[in-house]
Amino acid sequence: MASGVLKRLIPALALSAAALTVQAGESITLASTTSTENSGLFGYILPIFEKASGIQVNVVALGTGQALDVGKRGDADALLVHDRAKEESFVAEGYGAYRKDVMYNDFVIVGPAADPAGVAGAKTADEAFAKIADSGSTFASRADRSGTHAAELRFWKAVGKDPEGKPWYKASGSGMGATLNMAAGVGAYTLSDRGSWANFKNRQDLKILFQGDPQLYNPYGVILINPAKHPHVKKAAAERFIDWITSDAGHQAIADFKLNGEQLFFPLKAK
CATH class of the missing domain: 3.40.190.10 (Periplasmic binding protein-like II)
Structure with missing residues (x-):
């Protein structure tokens, strides 16, 4: 009986320890566009993610071309940008591990x-x-x-x-x-x-x-910087953000962001 209880407790304790590690101040760097920053979107959705995950997202707001350059240098953990052709080339060239659709305006x-x-x-x-x-x-x-x-x-x-x-x-x-x-x-x-x-x-x-x-039409995608090329990338934390922003909860946060009653971004099913 005691052995069975321990078997159930060990995974729970491990999860609690992981949660405490996140709450202790884990952060990722997200290179993104000035449009997501200027619109106020990040100011609305990132506190929701940070509260749910304990992960802080530090945004570097640049034009998409500059954000991709930041990613190529490994100076970010993930990108959220809006130039589909360049995003796909970025992944094809090995700088990104993968790309997922997020939203459009x-x-x-x-x-x-x-x-x-x-x-x-x-x-x-x-x-x-x-x-x-x-x-x-x-x-x-x-x-x-x-x-x-x-x-x-x-x-x-x-x-x-x-x-x-x-x-x-x-x-x-x-x-x-x-x-x-x-x-x-x-x-x-x-x-x-x-x-x-x-x-x-x-x-x-x-x-x-x-x-x-x-x-x-203006679609946005999220990209994980390839840890095989840049081993210091915070893969687990960045993937938690990517999973969230492409999830139902992330989509709801994006859809709920409005200015003067107008919805500005519309979620896309990740693929």
Whole structure:
């Protein structure tokens, strides 16, 4: 009898010890996008995860390209970014152990209310970008290798435009908040993720002029940095975060995050 009790107690004690280790201050570094930070999403969901797990998540908010560079150097344990093609290449090249879908939102084209390029009358996002280029209207680009910048470049390419060096094309080289500030200051168009726009206060004369095209779909993925390449990666703790953010509980937290009653991110079934 005593032996049976001990057999049941030992695993329970081991779990309790593991829980205490986590509560003692385990942390991971998550390199992510400025959109998840600027929107306020992390400020809402991470305390929920930290309370449930005892694991602190330290976010390094960068453009997706820079976040991937951080991952390649092994300076993060996990990534949460939004450039699907680059994410898949990152894993294929061995820098990431695997990638999972997390959520999506969409991009919007914002610009001055007067809309000199006639963007509001466009039928597609491609047409909206063509109108901006053809009219020579000022456009503020993040120009920072972020997921948003990559999406913008795809639109220019799709309509056969090369804005680099044009007097109407202004590069901020900064995150979404700074680029929106630039656009507001000079009356420019820009491409923004909806979450950052919803949380942006200095709108001045800017407004959403085009939205809703399926081309503006913006998915996010989470990646575990490959511990085979970087043995110091906190695999167990990072995987606990990945498991949570792709679980029903994580999805509920993402769906519950709203600004002025508007849901900004929508969970995706992990695959």
